[in-house]
Amino acid sequence: MNEIKENFKYFISEHKEIYDAYSNYGKLVHEKGGPLDAKTRALLKVSTSSVVNNKYALETHIRKAFDASCTKEEIEHVILLTAPSVGFPNMMESMMIFRQVLENK
Numbered sequence: 001m002n003e004i005k006e007n008f009k010y011f012i013s014e015h016k017e018i019y020d021a022y023s024n025y026g027k028l029v030h031e032k033g034g035p036l037d038a039k040t041r042a043l044l045k046v047s048t049s050s051v052v053n054n055k056y057a058l059e060t061h062i063r064k065a066f067d068a069s070c071t072k073e074e075i076e077h078v079i080l081l082t083a084p085s086v087g088f089p090n091m092m093e094s095m096m097i098f099r100q101v102l103e104n105k
Helices: 002-014 016-032 038-051 055-067 072-080 088-103
Strands: none
Touching (some): 002 016, 038 055, 038 072, 055 088, 072 088
């Protein structure tokens, strides 16, 4: 995860205006995009990151879900729900990432 953080810092330092625009867009989508509460949005992002098999995004969104007061059980349930759509192996990889986050929490 450290290399991801370093890459993120690089991106911000080299492309600050683009980062600021993207960050503002994300903020607007969360705050003005619709009626979903913070917990629901966080769980959807865990699910989406799991489904597209983006392990770095999944780890980040699991941490953010905890910050949004999601419980371990809620996050795990969202990951389990992905299996029928994207397959058992993909879900198991997401579960492994979830367990790693728990171990390092």
